[in-house]
Amino acid sequence: LAAGICGSGIIEVVAELYLAGLLLPDGRFNSAAASPRLAWSGAKGAYLLATAEESATGAPIWVTQDDIRNIQLAKGALYAGCKLLMRRREIDRVDKIVLAGAFGSYIDPLRAMVLGLFPDCDVAQVTSVGNAAGDGARIVLLNKEQRAAAAVAARAVDYVETAIDPYFQEEFVGAMHFPHRSDPFPHLEALGILPNKVE
Numbered sequence: 001l002a003a004g005i006c007g008s009g010i011i012e013v014v015a016e017l018y019l020a021g022l023l024l025p026d027g028r029f030n031s032a033a034a035s036p037r038l039a040w041s042g043a044k045g046a047y048l049l050a051t052a053e054e055s056a057t058g059a060p061i062w063v064t065q066d067d068i069r070n071i072q073l074a075k076g077a078l079y080a081g082c083k084l085l086m087r088r089r090e091i092d093r094v095d096k097i098v099l100a101g102a103f104g105s106y107i108d109p110l111r112a113m114v115l116g117l118f119p120d121c122d123v124a125q126v127t128s129v130g131n132a133a134g135d136g137a138r139i140v141l142l143n144k145e146q147r148a149a150a151a152v153a154a155r156a157v158d159y160v161e162t163a164i165d166p167y168f169q170e171e172f173v174g175a176m177h178f179p180h181r182s183d184p185f186p187h188l189e190a191l192g193i194l195p196n197k198v199e
Helices: 007-019 065-088 102-106 109-115 132-142 144-155 168-174 186-190
Strands: 038-041 044-050 061-064 097-100 126-130
Touching (some): 007 061, 007 102, 044 065, 065 168, 102 126, 109 186, 126 132, 132 144
Parallel strands (some): 097 126
Antiparallel strands (some): 038 044, 044 061
16 A cells, blocks of 8 residues: 655656646646546645555545645756756757666656656666765775776866856746756657647
């Protein structure tokens, strides 16, 4: 029985709600959608993910409009950061995406792209490397040559403060939509799974 929703789980839930037409591209629940699991409090919708009987806690599990908004804020910031780095390198597309961190290991690449967590690319080229920071720490602790190489690499890092970048707000606002307000997602569109665009 379900007890709650983990981080990678909410990404999948929101992506599926969007693909099913229950969420609009701007993140609002679709008032024209017919689902017995949709409930409304004024203009705010919520989706019943698990009934009290389906829950380990005996309480229903809802995905609320506020939950959706929090996902939009997080994914908008992540996508905007990617776009700012791409702008710095003067590129308009990426060929490969590597997800680092334990959290990245559990994210479904297709659902993440449906949400617009990162720019469009071939989904087969989205991979996870797990806890890269932990692996790197072990390597530099056990290998003097790698420690020296890491020190050289650290001095070559170009730090980008996204929050003060003049293009951040523009990129962030566009990235609040699923998968994006205006950026193309040709690999994703070629799969034919995106709902018809309705605002």
